[in-house]
Every structure is written in structure tokens, then in C-alpha cells.
Amino acid sequence: EIVLTQSPGTLSLSPGERATLSCRASQSVSSYFAWYQQKPGQAPRLLIYGASSRATGIPDRFSGSGSGTDFTLTISRLEPEDFAVYYCQQYGSLRTFGQGTKVEIK
Amino acid sequence: QVQLQESGPGLVKPSETLSLTCTVSGVSISSYYWSWIRQAPGKGLEWIGYVYYSGSATYNPSLKSRVTISVDTSKNQFSLKLSSVTAADTAVYFCARGSTAFDLWGQGTMVSVSS
Numbered sequence: 001e002i003v004l005t006q007s008p009g010t011l012s013l014s015p016g017e018r019a020t021l022s023c024r025a026s027q028s029v030s031s032y033f034a035w036y037q038q039k040p041g042q043a044p045r046l047l048i049y050g051a052s053s054r055a056t057g058i059p060d061r062f063s064g065s066g067s068g069t070d071f072t073l074t075i076s077r078l079e080p081e082d083f084a085v086y087y088c089q090q091y092g093s094l095r096t097f098g099q100g101t102k103v104e105i106k
Numbered sequence: 107q108v109q110l111q112e113s114g115p116g117l118v119k120p121s122e123t124l125s126l127t128c129t130v131s132g133v134s135i136s137s138y139y140w141s142w143i144r145q146a147p148g149k150g151l152e153w154i155g156y157v158y159y160s161g162s163a164t165y166n167p168s169l170k171s172r173v174t175i176s177v178d179t180s181k182n183q184f185s186l187k188l189s190s191v192t193a194a195d196t197a198v199y200f201c202a203r204g205s206t207a208f209d210l211w212g213q214g215t216m217v218s219v220s221s
Binding site: 001032034036042043044045046049050055056087089091094095096097098099100 | 141150151152153156164166167168200202205206207208209210211212213214
């Protein structure tokens with residue numbers, strides 16, 4: 001099973017700041033990689049697929065990069081609605097999710 | 107507008123079988139793969155498996171011996187059965203579209219395992 005490790009566990013930032021979230025895979029998944037946002041009491045929302053392609057309707061302040069084992073989600077300027085938990089997911093071999101990074105208001 | 111809606115019992119007894127259905131509206135179930143994903147209280151996401159309209163399914167190896175995912179094209183629904191449940195199976199169960207990245211999700215349904 002491919003294990004995904006997200007860092008940091010919690011990111012404390014202010015609106016308008018840049019957020020950089022990381023995810024490392026235990027083995028290469030090429031670009032078969034996605035990012036999701038989840039708010040309390042809601043289902044996850046797909047943000048990024050194919051490591052760097054934005055899903056439909058996702059603002060361009062969200063960007064994804066990486067390939068192989070190291071991936072990054074960047075939120076260029078945090079809006080109030082961006083404070084949430086973010087999960088990475090790989091689909092290179094079966095499907096697994098990371099443990100999540102919480103982006104909280106500082 | 108494509109929508110997914112989970113339905114099923116909110117409480118299941120230990121050792122029994124959990125059964126959930128996802129009703130898809132706005133698109134033919136024959137056009138995509140469909141998945142089940144769960145989230146234990148306060149925890150992360152766990153992929154359970156996915157199915158194609160043909161009935162071909164792929165499961166998480168950690169659950170494979172207890173899981174069956176099936177599809178009913180006549181009702182535009184797909185279903186999850188998880189046997190021999192324990193308290194560790196208590197979770198919110200989501201149905202979702204896709205087998206790679208999951209681009210559309212149901213709202214989720216909470217299932218508790220308790221006697």
C-alpha cells in the first residue's frame with residue numbers, strides 16, 4: 001500500500017497570506033495525484049487532479065505541483081473560505097489518502 | 107445538475123451487514139465509475155472501492171474480504187455491503203463519482219455500529 005504523509009499537520013495563517021501544503025508518497029505515483037478541501041460537516045471537494053490540473057470551478061489561487069513522490073498544494077492568497085482541512089490522494093496504485101492538513105486562522 | 111444521495115440504516119449491530127445505496131441523478135450511471143469512501147469520526151478518508159456499470163469492482167485490500175459493491179443500472183443506483191461489522195466500521199460513508207480522482211460526492215451518511 002502506498003502511504004501518503006502530509007505536512008504540516010496544522011498551518012496557522014492569516015487571510016491574504018500564502019499557504020504551502022506538502023504531501024510525500026512512500027513510492028512513486030507519477031502524476032496520479034489529487035488534492036481535496038473539506039469543511040466541517042461537508043463532503044470533500046476536488047481541487048486538483050493529475051497533480052496540477054484544477055478541477056471545474058476551482059479558483060486560480062489554488063495550484064498544485066510535483067510528480068513522483070513529492071507534491072505541493074499552494075494557495076496564493078488565503079480567503080476566509082479557504083480555512084479548512086486539505087487531503088492529498090494518490091491513484092497510481094489502488095487509492096489512498098493522506099491524513100490531512102488543517103489550515104486555521106492565526 | 108448531477109447529484110449523489112446516500113441512503114440506508116444509521117445504526118447496525120455488531121457482526122451484521124451494513125448496506126447502503128447511492129442514488130445518482132442527472133447523469134447515467136453507465137457513463138462513469140462509482141466509488142465508496144468512508145471517514146471515521148475525527149479521522150481521515152479511507153477508500154473502500156469502486157464499481158463500473160458492468161459490475162466489475164475493485165476493493166481496498168484491507169476490506170476486500172468483507173465488501174461488495176454492486177450497481178443497478180435500471181434504478182441508476184449503486185450499493186455497498188460490508189459484512190461482519192464492528193465498532194471500527196463506525197463512520198460517515200460517502201458515495202462519489204470516479205475511480206481515480208473523485209470529482210463529485212454525496213453529502214455522506216453516518217453509520218454507527220452498536221448493539
